Amino acid sequence: MQRIRYSRYLKSIILLLDLLVIAFVFIFFFLSRNLDLIHDREIWYENSFPLLLLISFWILLSGRTKIYNIRRNLTYIIFVERIVTHFLLFVIGLLLIRKVSNNKFFSSELSWLSLYLFSFIFITKSFIYFAIKYLRSLGINNRNVMFLSENSSTKILKNILKERKDYGYKIFDYHTEKIQQNELQFFWKDNGIHTLFLPLENSFDLKTEDEIFRLAEANKVHISLIPNISQTDLFSYDLAYIETQPVLNQIKYPLDYYSNYLVKRLFDIIFSLLIIVCICSWLFPIIAIFIKLSSKGPVFFIQKRYGFHEEVFSCLKFRTMLVNDESTTKTTSKNDSRITKIGKFLRKTSLDEMPQFINVLRGEMSVVGPRPHMLAVDNYYKPKIGRYSLRSMVNPGITGLAQVNGLRGDSGDVKVEMKKRVLADAFYVRNWSFALDLIIILKTILLVLGGDKNAK
Template identity: 60%
Template sequence: MQKLRYSRYFKSAIIILDIFIVAAVFVFFFLMRHKYVLEKVRKEENFLSLVLLSLFWILLSGRTKLYSIPRNLTYTLYLERIITHIFIFLLGILLLAKVSNNEFLKDERFLITFTLFITFFIVKSFIFFSLKYIRLQGKNYRNVMFIAENSSSDILKDIITHRKDYGYRVYEFLNDDITITKLQNFWREKEIHTIFIPYENNLNQNLLEEINREAENDKIKISLIPSAIHNEFFQYDLGYIETQTILTPSKFPLDYYSNAIIKRIFDFTFSLLVLIFIASWLFPIIALLIKLDSKGSVFFVQKRYGFHDEVFECIKFRTMVENNESTTKTTSQNDSRITKIGRFLRKTSLDEMPQFINVLKGDMSVVGPRPHMLLIDEFYKAKIGRYSVRSLVQPGITGLAQVSGLRGDTGDMEIEMKKRVIADSFYVKNWSLTLDIVIILKTILLVIKGDQKAI
């Protein structure tokens, strides 16, 4: 018997809270203007405007998925949804103020929009992190189990085991001699909510059909785990011809010329501003510190694979003593080649700053999959089929994998690289300008506090 879930009631409460905030801000500024309070016609006009804005908020949420918040959603992606939703909603306020005869809305539209943006940003961030904290305390969890495990399910299990804030409690099931009776007894005893099964598994077809049938009867969800190595699921989208399901080749956001132009304009403008207002005074300081710390050039230039595997010269500040192993040996923990100032530059990611020159030249983007050494790319292309997906967009100074903590040559590198490829694949398939901005903001925070995984 499944526990009663209150998520739908919580979602309804959040929607009501959001509408209340919209109304409260609107009414507050309305009451601040006493001349409108005394006019009945103005009251009715503003009441109608408020109703229209509330309806627009709810309808818009279906498009932005503001209230579709799975527990494993990261703050990066959630922040993207908040910003996108609020930005479009604020455009709706400005449009309504422009086309209507509502003088109050015309006069106060900018103050209302600014107040709403700040209020929702604070409120929704507070709710998000409150839920994370509650789950970290071992509450509001879901019981899950894995069967027919393989390397792909191992990656997922590792993620949800370490990310306590996702609120999953994993129950280990012995996968020897699996029978439907054993499974039923186990998932009923542990009150399992979701069963994770690798798409490529060694289960008997009849047993698999039984599992699906009995799990549906017990209201248990079954989630399939695509292979982390192969990319069949990544390359296709689910579509329909009338009611018949078909898989169609995916077209990624940056395949559209308009999106590619928007990203390039943003990259060029952002990089130019950074080079003018920051690099103009920061580069000479860093160059002097590098020269004082060790002999050699200020910059380190290395060939990397870029867009569609075109080789380009990636520019960085030199963080090591000059050596002959820079193109054949990766950085290791406590690497003796790293200089004192180099360790600081790596910790704060300031060694990557010269790559804004690469962005201006068009070799790189501000945000995208990080370019690796040529030998690393050649090694993992043969081992991870989805690895080449990274080259479908320009490499970036920072990326989703980096701000998600997937950085540094520590632990099992093959597992870590698969996680990075999964994150980079997600970025390729779900790019948006808002996502780029969120990743940049998170990168700035990492630069300020220092990345613990940087070596």
């Protein structure tokens, strides 16, 4: 089976479509305000160069913003963020080109022109994004992949690829204990394998592993290495070059940059103040009355938890359980007898977390971040799951990426579920953006209104 690579053709078509949209918007905007010049060839010749300059700038800028580097697992959040960043830089370039060109094509009503252009580009690219996702979910434009050797990390990845059909991966199973060169090559060719997923910790000896790499290179099969969840070294350094010499530099996470931290902190303060003044000021007394009526004990439940750089802080919550001696050592379970009736409602709607906005104002937490666990839970899993400590590189949050994706509660295989949470938290720390925070907050609001089935 011959592999047909559509990606380059697809990118070229999408780029051409964007350029046509840009040219159409500019020409339409110009003609709508200068109908009498529609037959004036001199005007068209005069403005052809600025338009070509603008199109060239768009193409060059795309290399930096990566708006045409659309990976199969690219999220819509990051996709929109790239479009907005690209467009803002493009408008800056538009201002400069207008200044140097000084002609009628670049109208003085630049704000309206920019709005029209952004609207058309955004709608066009969003339509293409979801159309491609839909076609892939139907089995069109699949990428054929296979796994060699399996461990806990490969099982998690395989489940993700099976569940997310919109990623467009088709998995071919290859079951054999001993790798035979000819058999493996025939399997690749017969099934049109594009990518081979290989765990770093596998059952092959060095000679066999080298042979697999050599065969893959000869057969144009891409190899993606899957690190074990317990390994942390690979995620602590990034490959860089000093001239031609490769070096490994310790990575800086997005929130290590002060500008990003400042944006997040200012948002936390403003958002928390709005919630406390507009909602908590009247909601807290109502919840407090119901808690007091339901059982004896304090309104608030205060528990020590790890925060930024594993500094211990007092996390505030509404009390949802009967007062008991296991609250700091035993996690909740399904139909936990300790949970009160009002407590069950508060947990289901996540309203028990509302007092944590006070923690946010105090700088101990953030609105969005990895959820803080009990000290006993952190101490138990930290030596067992790699990258667990990465969660403490940012402030813990009232809500987080893991929670809005259903990774909460103690159901199923607890250790596997915890690994998934750690993976989600590690992704958040390494890929933080303001747009990502906004999307997580929006998803949280929808979960609160609809009730989270994973909340206990």
